[in-house]
Amino acid sequence: MVAFSDIVAGNTIIADELRDAILDTSFRVAKTSDQSVSSATTGSTLVDDxxxxxxxxxxxxxxxxxxxxxxxxxxxxxxxxxxxxxxxMTMVFGGPTIDLTTSTASNFAEAIAPSVLTSGGTGGTVLVTLHGSLSTGATTGNLTLRWAQNTSNAGTTTVSNFSWLQVWRIT
Incomplete structure (x- = not known):
């Protein structure tokens, strides 16, 4: 974590310190195109987004x-x-998903990566919001969403344009 001056009356905050404190702790990315899988490509085998x-x-x-x-x-x-x-890396993540049986919203589900979280298909576009907490070991690298069909099927499963991922470093 970037150290910066205490924020108290009379202290001047140096612009570089403020920029580093804000910019060094978060990262955001949004998809600009669709990505699809089916039984003809990867089926139920997880792929990197x-x-x-x-x-x-x-x-x-x-x-x-x-x-x-x-x-x-x-x-x-x-x-x-x-x-x-x-x-x-160790990670716990979860969120409200779509019930596999009824195709309706379900309660909050949780998984510990690399275990998977499942969500049902409805035939239309669905937005699921996932939240997580993770810690890294000494090795740095990338956090990557991995996904697949839960049951291999000839139909297409797509993660769509405008999906997004944001990560904040907190320690």
């Missing part, structure tokens, strides 16, 4: 994460999510 990737540039640090995942899938294929990161 090609755009939802955030650098974890400080080792031995804690981060929080939020992601808005816009996806479409049929009710047979559904979808599953997890995250990968550098060696030594």
């Amino acid at each position: 090609t755009q939802l990737i955030a650098p974890l540039s400080v080792g031995n640090a804690r981060y929080i994460m939020q992601a808005g995942i816009r996806y479409s899938s049929n009710s047979t294929a559904d979808i599953k999510f997890t995250f990968s990161g550098p060696s030594g």
Whole structure:
């Protein structure tokens, strides 16, 4: 974490310190195109999202994460999510998902990466918001959304344009 001057009456905050304190602690990325899978491509084998990737540039640090995942899938294929990161990373994530049986909103579900969180397909586009907390070991690297059809199916499962990922370093 970047150290900067105490903020008290009479102290001058140096612009570089303020910039570093703000910019060094968060990273945001949004998808600019759709990415699709089906049984003809990868089926239920997890793939790295090609755009939802955030650098974890400080080792031995804690981060929080939020992601808005816009996806479409049929009710047979559904979808599953997890995250990968550098060696030594531990992560807990979750959020409200779509029930696999009823295709309606369900309660909050939680997973410990690399375990997966599943969400149902409705035939239309759905937005699921995931939240997480993670810590890195000494190794730095990237946090990457991984996803696939939950059940391999000829139908297309797509993570859509305007999905996003944001990561904040908190220690």
